[in-house]
Amino acid sequence: MWYVLLLIGLAAAASDPYKERRTQYLLTSQRLHVEQLERDLHALEDAFGKLSPDVDPKKVRQIKARVSNLEGPHCPEHQGQCGGDVPQCINDLLFCDGHEDCRNGRDENPEVCSLAPTHVGSSYTGVATWTSCEESEPHNAVVTITASERKSFFPARVWVRAVLAFEDDEHSHHVRTFPLRGYYNFGRRALVLGPELGTKPLYGVRCYFNLGDDDHADCKIVAPASLSICAHFSANRY
Amino acid sequence: MWRLLILSALSGLILADQAGDFVGRVFGDVDPRLAANSLKIISLEKKLTSLKGKLHDAEKVDPDGFLNEIDARVSELEGTHCAKREFQCGGNEQECVSDILVCDGHNDCHNGHDEDSTVCSTAPVKAGNVFSGTSHWKDCLVRHDHVTRITITQSSRRKFYQARIWVRALVESDLTSHGKTTTSSFQAKGYYNFAHRRLVLVPLGDHDSHLSVVCNFDHGDSERASCHRVLEATLYPCADLFVTLSQHN
Numbered sequence: 001m002w003y004v005l006l007l008i009g010l011a012a013a014a015s016d017p018y019k020e021r022r023t024q025y026l027l028t029s030q031r032l033h034v035e036q037l038e039r040d041l042h043a044l045e046d047a048f049g050k051l052s053p054d055v056d057p058k059k060v061r062q063i064k065a066r067v068s069n070l071e072g073p074h075c076p077e078h079q080g081q082c083g084g085d086v087p088q089c090i091n092d093l094l095f096c097d098g099h100e101d102c103r104n105g106r107d108e109n110p111e112v113c114s115l116a117p118t119h120v121g122s123s124y125t126g127v128a129t130w131t132s133c134e135e136s137e138p139h140n141a142v143v144t145i146t147a148s149e150r151k152s153f154f155p156a157r158v159w160v161r162a163v164l165a166f167e168d169d170e171h172s173h174h175v176r177t178f179p180l181r182g183y184y185n186f187g188r189r190a191l192v193l194g195p196e197l198g199t200k201p202l203y204g205v206r207c208y209f210n211l212g213d214d215d216h217a218d219c220k221i222v223a224p225a226s227l228s229i230c231a232h233f234s235a236n237r238y
Numbered sequence: 239m240w241r242l243l244i245l246s247a248l249s250g251l252i253l254a255d256q257a258g259d260f261v262g263r264v265f266g267d268v269d270p271r272l273a274a275n276s277l278k279i280i281s282l283e284k285k286l287t288s289l290k291g292k293l294h295d296a297e298k299v300d301p302d303g304f305l306n307e308i309d310a311r312v313s314e315l316e317g318t319h320c321a322k323r324e325f326q327c328g329g330n331e332q333e334c335v336s337d338i339l340v341c342d343g344h345n346d347c348h349n350g351h352d353e354d355s356t357v358c359s360t361a362p363v364k365a366g367n368v369f370s371g372t373s374h375w376k377d378c379l380v381r382h383d384h385v386t387r388i389t390i391t392q393s394s395r396r397k398f399y400q401a402r403i404w405v406r407a408l409v410e411s412d413l414t415s416h417g418k419t420t421t422s423s424f425q426a427k428g429y430y431n432f433a434h435r436r437l438v439l440v441p442l443g444d445h446d447s448h449l450s451v452v453c454n455f456d457h458g459d460s461e462r463a464s465c466h467r468v469l470e471a472t473l474y475p476c477a478d479l480f481v482t483l484s485q486h487n
Binding site: 023026027030033034037040041044047048051052053054055059060063066067069070126127128129138232233234 | 269272275276279282283286289290293296297300301302303304305308309312315316319327332333334348349
């Protein structure tokens with residue numbers, strides 16, 4: 001309450017030859033008070049800066065995607081979920097075909113119909129852990145999209161060509177490559193690749209972009225006929 | 239500094255007394271804009287004080303820690319494809335290494351996750367940590383819910399084998415029987431395993447049948463753990479216990 005006191009005091013005395021000097025006192029004390037407030041504010045700002053920062057929205061998206069993966073699909077095979085508040089399933093042939101088939105129109109949503117996973121030059125890489133087919137230590141595997149095409153009369157799939165490459169041996173850096181072809185399925189966010197025409201049917205690849213964005217996928221190297229799993233890698237785009 | 243100002247105020251008052259007409263001067267002579275400024279400053283000061291209170295509330299919300307916790311819990315549900323006693327190299331890599339290679343000073347994962355500073359944090363078993371929580375017995379002993387405290391008394395790490403921390407601890411239980419509270423306590427020894435973030439404590443040379451404690455720091459930080467009192471031989475869980483680190487200060 002000292003400032004009230006000060007105000008009254010200076011006000012009372014604010015006559016006579018001293019008046020000007022007292023006004024100066026008043027001004028000075030006000031300025032000091034403001035400076036003190038400023039210092040307090042800075043201290044407060046510093047303390048605030050030390051609190052944990054807000055979270056990366058990417059991380060939140062990933063966590064959400066992982067939880068919904070755990071919750072499991074509510075749709076039978078060959079159907080995709082409309083998402084949002086509507087627990088509706090539609091056939092995955094109807095996703096991104098230019099007609100709204102979901103009640104909420106999610107099947108034509110630009111996010112759902114993003115072509116980013118199939119952009120030519122997209123490369124997905126991760127450390128492949130082999131559980132059968134190859135006697136190999138965990139090494140990097142890369143799937144690179146080399147061509148993609150979307151037929152105008154059947155836009156529900158994107159037809160792609162790709163190359164699977166994985167290291168065979170750590171020391172010689174011998175890399176084996178397999179030309180593949182297949183498609184991308186919007187409804188299930190799946191990239192499905194089998195051996196290119198005229199090549200030995202050794203390996204295929206199935207990648208699910210089920211981590212909330214177009215940059216991470218859960219990929220498996222499979223035997224093309226039986227789809228039995230040979231190796232598993234979590235792919236990141238680079 | 240304030241004293242000086244008060245002094246000046248008092249001297250002003252004295253002068254005012256001499257002049258007599260006090261009230262008239264207060265409202266007549268002070269520059270009204272200065273007075274208004276003072277009022278503004280006062281209201282700013284009040285706002286600043288309320289901000290301080292809000293900061294205190296903001297400290298309770300920790301978005302990053304919350305995300306870590308959810309991450310840990312979701313990972314728990316997702317499980318790993320690694321075998322028992324193996325450590326999974328990071329969320330994205332599907333590689334497994336044996337848990338005796340985790341935090342041993344050598345990179346064994348391709349991405350080096352087994353030597354990551356968060357994985358190898360020794361904070362959970364720092365000597366002096368006191369964890370406490372309520373034991374809920376569902377088997378082995380007939381006891382009401384009671385408070386259990388685990389105090390880490392000693393922790394050491396061998397230079398030639400860094401994958402474990404050897405720990406000694408004091409385990410206390412506040413038991414209430416016939417209206418009296420007694421504390422049953424025992425010394426325990428055990429280890430902390432980085433790969434599974436697990437603390438295992440076994441009673442030390444005790445003839446009383448005290449039960450072992452196994453704690454998993456599975457909530458994304460070093461402050462909370464879900465524990466069980468188990469039978470040493472079979473690891474059969476007799477009681478559930480969720481502990482939190484007591485604040486030091």
